[in-house]
Amino acid sequence: MKTATPARKIDSFLDQEYSAGFETLLEADTLPKGLSEDVIRVISAKKGEPEFLLEWRLEAYRRWLTMTPPKWAAVSFPEIDFQDIVYYSAPKKKDGPKSLDEVDPELLKTFEKLGVPLHERARLAGVAVDAVFDSVSVATTFQKELGQHGIIFCSFSEAVKTHPELVRQYLGTVVPPSDNFYAALNSAVFSDGSFVFIPKGVKCPMELSTYFRINARDTGQFERTLIIAEEGASVSYLEGCTAPMRDENQLHAAVVELIALDDAKIKYSTVQNWYPGDKDGVGGIYNFVTKRGDCRGARSHISWTQVETGSAITWKYPSVILRGDDSVGDFHSVALSNHRQQADTGTKMIHMGRNTKSTILSKGISAGHGSNTFRGLVRIAPKAEGARNYTQCDSLLIGDQCAAHTFPTIEARNPTAHVEHEATTSRIGEDQLFYAMQRGLTAEDAVSMIVNGFCREVFKELPMEFAVEAQNLLGVSLEGSIG
Amino acid sequence: MLDIKNLKASVEGKDILKGLDLQVKAGEVHAIMGPNGSGKSTLSQVLAGRDAFEVTDGSVTWDGQDLLAMPIEERARAGLFLAFQYPVEIPGVSNAYFLKAAVNAVRKHRGLPEFDAMDFLTRVKAEMKAVGMKEEFLYRAVNEGFSGGEKKRNEVLQMALLEPRLAILDETDSGLDIDALKVVADGVNRLRSPERSLIVITHYQRLLDYIVPDHVHVLSQGRIVRSGGRELALELEEKGYGWIGDAGEIHAAPPAAGGAQ
Ligand SMILES: Nc1ncnc2c1ncn2[C@@H]1O[C@H](COP(=O)(O)OP(=O)(O)O)[C@@H](O)[C@H]1O
Numbered sequence: 112m113k114t115a116t117p118a119r120k121i122d123s124f125l126d127q128e129y130s131a132g133f134e135t136l137l138e139a140d141t142l143p144k145g146l147s148e149d150v151i152r153v154i155s156a157k158k159g160e161p162e163f164l165l166e167w168r169l170e171a172y173r174r175w176l177t178m179t180p181p182k183w184a185a186v187s188f189p190e191i192d193f194q195d196i197v198y199y200s201a202p203k204k205k206d207g208p209k210s211l212d213e214v215d216p217e218l219l220k221t222f223e224k225l226g227v228p229l230h231e232r233a234r235l236a237g238v239a240v241d242a243v244f245d246s247v248s249v250a251t252t253f254q255k256e257l258g259q260h261g262i263i264f265c266s267f268s269e270a271v272k273t274h275p276e277l278v279r280q281y282l283g284t285v286v287p288p289s290d291n292f293y294a295a296l297n298s299a300v301f302s303d304g305s306f307v308f309i310p311k312g313v314k315c316p317m318e319l320s321t322y323f324r325i326n327a328r329d330t331g332q333f334e335r336t337l338i339i340a341e342e343g344a345s346v347s348y349l350e351g352c353t354a355p356m357r358d359e360n361q362l363h364a365a366v367v368e369l370i371a372l373d374d375a376k377i378k379y380s381t382v383q384n385w386y387p388g389d390k391d392g393v394g395g396i397y398n399f400v401t402k403r404g405d406c407r408g409a410r411s412h413i414s415w416t417q418v419e420t421g422s423a424i425t426w427k428y429p430s431v432i433l434r435g436d437d438s439v440g441d442f443h444s445v446a447l448s449n450h451r452q453q454a455d456t457g458t459k460m461i462h463m464g465r466n467t468k469s470t471i472l473s474k475g476i477s478a479g480h481g482s483n484t485f486r487g488l489v490r491i492a493p494k495a496e497g498a499r500n501y502t503q504c505d506s507l508l509i510g511d512q513c514a515a516h517t518f519p520t521i522e523a524r525n526p527t528a529h530v531e532h533e534a535t536t537s538r539i540g541e542d543q544l545f546y547a548m549q550r551g552l553t554a555e556d557a558v559s560m561i562v563n564g565f566c567r568e569v570f571k572e573l574p575m576e577f578a579v580e581a582q583n584l585l586g587v588s589l590e591g592s593i594g
Numbered sequence: 595m596l597d598i599k600n601l602k603a604s605v606e607g608k609d610i611l612k613g614l615d616l617q618v619k620a621g622e623v624h625a626i627m628g629p630n631g632s633g634k635s636t637l638s639q640v641l642a643g644r645d646a647f648e649v650t651d652g653s654v655t656w657d658g659q660d661l662l663a664m665p666i667e668e669r670a671r672a673g674l675f676l677a678f679q680y681p682v683e684i685p686g687v688s689n690a691y692f693l694k695a696a697v698n699a700v701r702k703h704r705g706l707p708e709f710d711a712m713d714f715l716t717r718v719k720a721e722m723k724a725v726g727m728k729e730e731f732l733y734r735a736v737n738e739g740f741s742g743g744e745k746k747r748n749e750v751l752q753m754a755l756l757e758p759r760l761a762i763l764d765e766t767d768s769g770l771d772i773d774a775l776k777v778v779a780d781g782v783n784r785l786r787s788p789e790r791s792l793i794v795i796t797h798y799q800r801l802l803d804y805i806v807p808d809h810v811h812v813l814s815q816g817r818i819v820r821s822g823g824r825e826l827a828l829e830l831e832e833k834g835y836g837w838i839g840d841a842g843e844i845h846a847a848p849p850a851a852g853g854a855q
């Protein structure tokens with residue numbers, strides 16, 4: 112890094128007026144490792160952000176300095192050195208592969224199994240797509256059609272420039288920077304993400320997906336997504352993280368905020384397949400994500416559906432705050448951990464309004480040496496008259512080296528609340544495998560058939576094409592799980 | 595042809611089959627009878643390839659191939675079918691999905707085009723009618739919550755769809771009422787053909803009123819102790835199993851209560 116400024120010098124910037132201080136840094140495409148107020152000023156300046164956002168970031172950073180990483184999750188990993196991370200790196204088109212021939216064949220094989228079309232494979236592998244297919248025009252076509260409905264769908268950075276008032280009004284109102292260690296870190300340094308705004312009364316005419324938004328490819332490890340559905344609006348958003356990332360033990364700390372006003376509906380679906388590390392647990396993504404929806408309006412509805420098959424460590428609890436009366440929150444989840452993967456996931460349903468309703472449906476699958484933990488919190492506030500929750504939490508074990516844990520917590524502070532909880536644990540039996548194989552199926556097909564059967568209730572919540580992808584993904588993720 | 599020679603097998607260190615010899619030619623129906631615990635199911639599971647059962651001696655050749663060297667699914671694809679004494683439940687997997695996957699795995703292996711959803715439904719519905727199963731069973735999870743009789747019909751349905759070359763029915767008649775028994779017998783009889791071999795394991799002679807076997811064998815303590823024609827089954831029916839000694843010798847006086855236990 113030729114343009115890097117020595118650390119001592121950076122420190123001395125701290126007390127200076129920033130406009131002069133980071134000039135050299137600005138020329139660099141990649142900042143040196145480490146985090147300081149100065150680095151944050153550089154990030155903000157590089158993105159041409161308004162003053163309020165810089166202040167917001169700095170405040171989050173100062174808050175973060177006082178916090179410590181959470182230790183309560185049932186995952187273990189070496190301590191992360193937060194000064195050993197690069198917090199800003201401009202899109203580096205040049206070091207990406209230039210054609211499919213340069214891409215790791217293993218990666219391509221995985222895409223092929225997933226049925227990802229060729230041009231998408233190229234894009235996901237990080238090949239400069241412009242040569243492969245005209246993604247820009249695809250994105251533009253979308254934007255035009257959406258614009259006619261008054262829908263805003265763009266990268267977060269773009270939204271900051273074009274609709275700063277909306278960003279200012281809603282950012283951090285669901286997940287405040289002080290919420291937790293990783294949320295604070297994200298707030299300080301987030302690089303980009305998605306922004307969606309559906310105006311009053313508008314039903315979004317198509318599924319919105321990061322898949323088609325070109326900027327998403329270069330979105331860094333600290334993404335920020337903000338989705339707002341005004342009164343009576345509705346939207347279905349797909350977050351496709353099906354690109355297996357190859358980097359070693361990379362930290363991914365995203366924040367997603369959803370806001371639903373009166374009678375609005377937001378459906379958020381994720382199929383996450385970050386690189387999980389190899390079978391011995393080397394490499395892989397640390398996925399520490401804060402996702403939360405705010406049913407701010409009466410009769411609003413927020414629904415999370417997730418299929419988590421990737422990452423070395425997943426730490427993720429998409430939650431819903433049921434603030435509006437008669438609002439509804441759903442959480443449908445499939446989490447698979449194979450080899451040495453660790454998944455600690457679950458949800459929080461915070462009932463504040465009257466007659467609020469939530470459903471939690473969790474399917475955990477553990478194979479190999481994988482460990483899967485479900486953590487559920489259902490909190491019924493004193494004023495949440497007539498609140499109802501139904502929780503079903505099923506675990507499936509493949510082999511005898513894996514583990515499944517369930518930690519349901521119920522805090523009901525209103526006597527009219529009705530909370531139901533069911534949990535099961537089962538193991539794929541040798542007898543089931545033998546039966547299926549006696550009918551001509553391979554062990555792999557038999558396992559994937561049984562697993563898909565186990566997950567069916569969740570898969571049917573996914574949009575069609577995602578459901579197919581999720582099924583294939585489980586098959587791929589389970590390869591080598593049986594001897 | 596299936597040729598079993600001096601087959602010895604154990605499970606969890608316990609010897610169950612102790613030198614079993616049996617030959618089944620194409621087109622033949624063999625009945626194997628014997629008291630509980632004599633090793634009938636063990637024989638069927640060894641032939642199908644279940645890992646828990648360890649073959650310690652002997653050989654099994656099937657149309658010139660070493661059957662014991664073939665993986666479980668290869669045996670199935672080559673046409674070996676086992677109707678389980680205790681069919682296994684697979685929650686969450688619909689019967690339709692399971693049957694289609696199985697049929698197509700086998701068809702693919704035989705170089706036949708795989709069935710699409712339409713072809714498959716047409717075919718499976720016809721077969722279900724023949725075994726007296728309602729269509730709703732297609733959409734229920736495999737064997738889950740099926741009654742004993744429904745599970746056995748489901749086995750016969752699978753057998754009909756998979757068109758095996760060698761079918762082994764392990765006490766498919768046990769616990770069935772007379773109507774269900776006829777369904778099973780009818781399923782087997784429809785399958786009878788010059789190129790197919792059938793092994794019918796049963797505890798009771800009454801199934802053999804409907805499936806007339808070419809040969810009857812008595813299995814006792816892991817060995818075939820007697821072989822004969824149909825009349826052997828009738829003899830067993832009359833005298834019960836008590837008169838069969840360890841070595842297959844016939845005791846002078848059969849026990850007072852006739853019939854199987
Ligand atoms: N999985 C097993 N583990 C231990 N013993 C077994 C197992 N399966 C069968 N056996 C034993 O093997 C013997 C033969 O059983 P089986 O073949 O099921 O007899 P049959 O079908 O003739 O009633 C019995 O003594 C039974 O207890």
Ligand SMILES: [Mg+2]
Pocket residue numbers: 634635636679764765
């Ligand atoms: Mg038996």
